[in-house]
Amino acid sequence: MQRELLKFALFAALVLVAAPLYFQGGYILNVLVFVGINTMLAIGLNLLLGFAGQISLGQAAFYGLGAYISAILTTTHGFNPWLAMIFAALAVGALAFVIGFPILKLKGHYLAMATLGFGIIVYIVINEYVDLTGGPSGFPGIPNLSIGSISFDSDMKNYYLIWVATLGVMLLAINLTRSRIGRALRAIHDSEVAAQVLGINARLLKVQIFACSAMISSLAGSLYAHYITFVSPSTFGFHFSVELLTMVVIGGLGSIYGSFLGAALITLLPEFLRAFHDYDIIFYGALLMIMTIFLPGGLIQGGTLVWNYLRNTLGGKGGADA
Amino acid sequence: MNLSDQLLQYILSGLSTGAIYALIGLGFAIIYNSTGIINFAQGEFVMFGGMLGVYFFHKQGLALPIAFLLAVVVTALCGVLFERFAIRPLRRPTPMNMVIITIGGSIFLRGVAMIAWGKDTHVLPTFSGDEPISFAGATLLPQHLWIFAITILLIIGTKLFFSHTISGKAMSACAVNRRAAGLVGIDVRRMIMFSFILSSAIGAMAGIIIAPLTMTSYDVGVMLGLKGFCAAIIGGMSSGLPTVIGGLLLGVLESLGAGFSSGYKDAVAFVILLLILFFRPQGLFSRGSSERV
Amino acid sequence: MKRTVQLLTFFAVMLLSAAAFAAEPLKIGALFSVTGPPSFLGEPERNTAQMVVDEINKSGGIKGRKLELVTYDTAGDATKAVQLANKLIKDDNVLAIIGPSTTGETMAVIPVVEKEKVPLISCAAGSKITDPVKAWVFKTAQNDGLAVIKIFENLQKNKINKVAILTVSDGFGASGREQLKIHAASYGISLVVDDTYGPKDTDMTAQLTKIRGSEAQAIICWGTNPGPAVVAKNVKQLGIKLPLYMSHGVSSKKFIELAGDAAEGIILPSGKVIVADQLPASDPQKASLVGYVQSYQKLYGVEGDHFGGHAWDAINLVRRAIEAGATTREMIREQLEKSSNFAGIGGVFNFSAQDHAGLTKDAFVLVRIKGGDWQALD
Numbered sequence: 005m006q007r008e009l010l011k012f013a014l015f016a017a018l019v020l021v022a023a024p025l026y027f028q029g030g031y032i033l034n035v036l037v038f039v040g041i042n043t044m045l046a047i048g049l050n051l052l053l054g055f056a057g058q059i060s061l062g063q064a065a066f067y068g069l070g071a072y073i074s075a076i077l078t079t080t081h082g083f084n085p086w087l088a089m090i091f092a093a094l095a096v097g098a099l100a101f102v103i104g105f106p107i108l109k110l111k112g113h114y115l116a117m118a119t120l121g122f123g124i125i126v127y128i129v130i131n132e133y134v135d136l137t138g139g140p141s142g143f144p145g146i147p148n149l150s151i152g153s154i155s156f157d158s159d160m161k162n163y164y165l166i167w168v169a170t171l172g173v174m175l176l177a178i179n180l181t182r183s184r185i186g187r188a189l190r191a192i193h194d195s196e197v198a199a200q201v202l203g204i205n206a207r208l209l210k211v212q213i214f215a216c217s218a219m220i221s222s223l224a225g226s227l228y229a230h231y232i233t234f235v236s237p238s239t240f241g242f243h244f245s246v247e248l249l250t251m252v253v254i255g256g257l258g259s260i261y262g263s264f265l266g267a268a269l270i271t272l273l274p275e276f277l278r279a280f281h282d283y284d285i286i287f288y289g290a291l292l293m294i295m296t297i298f299l300p301g302g303l304i305q306g307g308t309l310v311w312n313y314l315r316n317t318l319g320g321k322g323g324a325d326a
Numbered sequence: 327m328n329l330s331d332q333l334l335q336y337i338l339s340g341l342s343t344g345a346i347y348a349l350i351g352l353g354f355a356i357i358y359n360s361t362g363i364i365n366f367a368q369g370e371f372v373m374f375g376g377m378l379g380v381y382f383f384h385k386q387g388l389a390l391p392i393a394f395l396l397a398v399v400v401t402a403l404c405g406v407l408f409e410r411f412a413i414r415p416l417r418r419p420t421p422m423n424m425v426i427i428t429i430g431g432s433i434f435l436r437g438v439a440m441i442a443w444g445k446d447t448h449v450l451p452t453f454s455g456d457e458p459i460s461f462a463g464a465t466l467l468p469q470h471l472w473i474f475a476i477t478i479l480l481i482i483g484t485k486l487f488f489s490h491t492i493s494g495k496a497m498s499a500c501a502v503n504r505r506a507a508g509l510v511g512i513d514v515r516r517m518i519m520f521s522f523i524l525s526s527a528i529g530a531m532a533g534i535i536i537a538p539l540t541m542t543s544y545d546v547g548v549m550l551g552l553k554g555f556c557a558a559i560i561g562g563m564s565s566g567l568p569t570v571i572g573g574l575l576l577g578v579l580e581s582l583g584a585g586f587s588s589g590y591k592d593a594v595a596f597v598i599l600l601l602i603l604f605f606r607p608q609g610l611f612s613r614g615s616s617e618r619v
Numbered sequence: 620m621k622r623t624v625q626l627l628t629f630f631a632v633m634l635l636s637a638a639a640f641a642a643e644p645l646k647i648g649a650l651f652s653v654t655g656p657p658s659f660l661g662e663p664e665r666n667t668a669q670m671v672v673d674e675i676n677k678s679g680g681i682k683g684r685k686l687e688l689v690t691y692d693t694a695g696d697a698t699k700a701v702q703l704a705n706k707l708i709k710d711d712n713v714l715a716i717i718g719p720s721t722t723g724e725t726m727a728v729i730p731v732v733e734k735e736k737v738p739l740i741s742c743a744a745g746s747k748i749t750d751p752v753k754a755w756v757f758k759t760a761q762n763d764g765l766a767v768i769k770i771f772e773n774l775q776k777n778k779i780n781k782v783a784i785l786t787v788s789d790g791f792g793a794s795g796r797e798q799l800k801i802h803a804a805s806y807g808i809s810l811v812v813d814d815t816y817g818p819k820d821t822d823m824t825a826q827l828t829k830i831r832g833s834e835a836q837a838i839i840c841w842g843t844n845p846g847p848a849v850v851a852k853n854v855k856q857l858g859i860k861l862p863l864y865m866s867h868g869v870s871s872k873k874f875i876e877l878a879g880d881a882a883e884g885i886i887l888p889s890g891k892v893i894v895a896d897q898l899p900a901s902d903p904q905k906a907s908l909v910g911y912v913q914s915y916q917k918l919y920g921v922e923g924d925h926f927g928g929h930a931w932d933a934i935n936l937v938r939r940a941i942e943a944g945a946t947t948r949e950m951i952r953e954q955l956e957k958s959s960n961f962a963g964i965g966g967v968f969n970f971s972a973q974d975h976a977g978l979t980k981d982a983f984v985l986v987r988i989k990g991g992d993w994q995a996l997d
Contacts, residue, residue: 030709030710031702031705031706031709031710034702034705034706034709035702038698038702131788132788132815134793134797139788139793140723140788140789140790140792140793141722141723141726141745141747141790141793141794142697142723142726142727142790144726144727144729144730157734159705228698232697232698232701232727233730234697234701234726234727234730235697236697236723236726236727236790238695238696238697238723239696239697239698278691278692281692282653282654282692285654
């Protein structure tokens with residue numbers, strides 16, 4: 005556990021001190037803010053998919069609900085943004101808890117189908133309930149977050165805000181997976197029946213982790229809304245749920261840092277591919293396939309391989325540290 | 327115009343859309359049964375069929391039947407290449423990895439179509455005229471009859487294939503237990519390849535027969551694939567009648583939904599699907615089976 | 620092959636002009652959804668913008684300085700549009716931004732340009748972009764409301780007062796639906812059916828069956844290809860004889876090609892670009908329109924359309940501002956606000972401090988599709 009904390013502290017220092025010093029400002033900072041948001045979302049999904057073994061193709065719906073609840077409460081009804089954010093997370097968590105019971109009874113592709121259906125229903129409601137959400141043209145004029153007289157209105161300020169939140173979620177996830185709950189989740193992943201025989205209330209635990217993952221997504225959505233100050237339904241469609249799934253799998257199932265790597269890669273990739281203009285979509289598709297074929301365990305597996313190789317050749321001691 | 331006439335029109339329209347979903351769903355089911363993969367690129371095969379049909383007909387000036395045939399053959403070839411270069415190289419496939427690979431494949435194929443044929447929407451001429459056919463107050467186009475006919479033929483064809491040919495039976499065997507099939511001497515790899523040929527060809531046909539009505543462009547595959555996927559799931563991923571019924575059901579639900587509340591029609595369809603899943607978690611048609619743990 | 624030749628000529632021109640003008644080029648940013656669902660807007664806009672900039676540079680640039688266009692593809696995604704607007708402002712340091720293509724993306728970008736103080740000329744139609752007026756935001760696409768008024772005037776003339784509307788459930792359709800509802804009352808028109816369809820829907824017979832069963836005397840369909848073509852075909856299939864009106868969203872030859880025979884008799888408002896050759900020589904826009912259509916045809920092999928026209932107008936507005944002496948973002952903004960009597964593709968623009976849209980309903984003409992071609996109605 006100590007080692008784990010050291011690793012986390014190193015990562016946090018890298019993100020909070022080294023990165024902003026290196027990227028003084030400019031556009032790249034804006035992209036890195038999105039790496040933060042996507043890392044948070046990917047970790048949320050990874051708790052569900054990587055640890056508990058339950059697929060969700062509807063994560064974008066929770067993300068969108070968080071964003072829209074924050075937007076509507078603060079802009080239309082003048083709520084305090086922080087209060088709205090907490091309210092959104094609780095409401096989305098409660099919703100996930102309620103629908104979790106029937107949905108998580110399903111398995112495999114039925115579960116995929118049900119979560120996908122849920123995502124589509126939420127998307128349609130956001131798109132159609134024009135009076136409340138502004139419909140397809142979007143919802144403008146959301147205020148920035150602020151603490152006292154400090155308003156989070158620049159990329160740099162939002163970078164710190166969002167990364168502090170992301171690191172918090174990471175810490176939570178690391179603790180969760182190392183706790184009794186984490187071990188119980190892994191047991192469910194391997195065999196639900198066996199877990200139940202051992203006295204784990206698998207159903208309740210699955211629903212709880214589903215709600216937890218939804219709350220994390222909602223939080224990310226609220227932060228997104230206050231950062232961009234505009235939300236529109238197209239951000240929260242089916243394709244984004246798929247993109248999140250890609251981040252988690254490409255990063256490495258069941259690895260917190262893998263989720264960061266996956267989110268970083270998928271978020272940064274379009275920036276590098278932009279040079280190919282219209283051809284970028286071909287490269288993107290090809291890269292997804294190639295990476296999955298050659299690194300089936302995800303980026304984190306590749307990273308571990310390289311790390312161990314370096315350690316061995318440099319003559320370091322100590323066993324493999326996955 | 328009374329309500330029952332309207333209802334008939336909704337149902338007829340729904341059935342013709344549903345027939346397409348059924349064909350696409352069939353493609354999903356065939357691959358799923360022989361490989362355990364949910365092929366997210368299935369919608370792109372449908373798009374390829376339509377776009378190739380347009381290409382051979384409009385750009386190369388071939389007769390429609392020849393363009394049809396060529397489009398199906400070329401799409402099937404794409405299916406083979408896809409299997410050979412994207413599916414087979416993965417040594418220890420897990421369902422999740424396979425999902426990502428097929429998603430990557432679908433993005434790739436969409437990109438290829440966009441570069442090759444541009445972003446415009448295209449249309450094929452109807453196979454036999456545009457004169458509407460009246461049927462007890464509701465109307466259909468001759469093209470709808472083509473869609474029904476080809477769907478029925480394909481379903482009977484696959485049914486016969488799976489129950490009466492050696493290859494078909496071998497593929498069914500793979501579906502039941504891949505390892506056991508391998509042990510009794512069935513070339514599992516070839517059967518997997520075969521399932522990709524079959525489903526990409528069926529997808530291509532679906533793509534061509536709808537192109538005269540719904541038009542086609544490089545990005546139609548996403549939505550069609552999604553609907554086909556739903557059809558297959560309602561049918562419990564069976565490569566037979568249940569999937570077809572699943573597709574028809576989805577089509578009719580959508581159409582009725584559109585008749586009553588157009589904005590929420592897809593939501594209506596999906597709510598009903600969710601309810602079905604909640605009450606019949608094994609799919610609509612399968613009897614509950616015990617699972618080995 | 621054609622593309623390669625284009626690229627080569629492009630690079631040749633770039634090299635030559637680089638040698639000719641030592642002065643630093645003036646950077647203009649552009650955000651278009653070249654891919655994604657609104658690519659029918661973004662692609663002609665990108666092509667047109669690049670064409671106009673190349674033309675300007677070929678003829679010696681503006682006051683001896685050439686223009687450089689930095690285009691990014693937003694894929695129709697509001698988040699991407701915001702990111703890329705930041706990139707244009709912070710990394711590329713552009714003088715002004717053209718685009719985005721859609722109203723949603725534009726609304727998303729507005730806070731960024733207002734804060735960074737960069738002039739934005741949107742190519743989207745939503746009236747809320749410039750209403751209320753924002754200091755740094757202008758637009759060249761005609762307000763949807765103007766198109767609605769054109770249709771309603773025609774309905775009034777034909778003594779039709781019960782109408783069914785069928786709009787697509789995306790940004791374009793939502794804005795049209797809103798405007799249709801706003802203006803209906805003042806023309807004595809009641810909307811007896813108000814239905815929508817999804818942008819990827821492939822069959823609208825259900826909605827049309829409902830309309831057939833209503834007392835509507837005409838149908839207005841508001842969408843962009845391919846949906847309205849499906850609607851036209853479905854109307855024919857169901858044997859509905861009501862007059863069918865469409866929006867300017869389908870005012871391109873592509874629609875006639877897709878809908879085939881079913882397009883006959885459809886009436887729609889459009890920018891004048893599609894009837895450029897039918898306009899009288901006295902029309903102030905005639906020269907711009909004919910010039911644009913011909914050069915686009917020459918370069919890209921298809922007719923320049925209404926949407927590309929928005930980019931033509933936007934670039935030329937910036938050109939005029941620079942010609943009037945503007946060299947900074949602030950000066951361009953001031954000059955844009957003073958632009959008057961600019962006969963572009965979308966209409967004759969007259970901007971002022973109170974009006975950043977600059978057009979009247981004369982920007983639209985009503986056309987009927989006849990024999991596979993456009994026929995001006997008034």
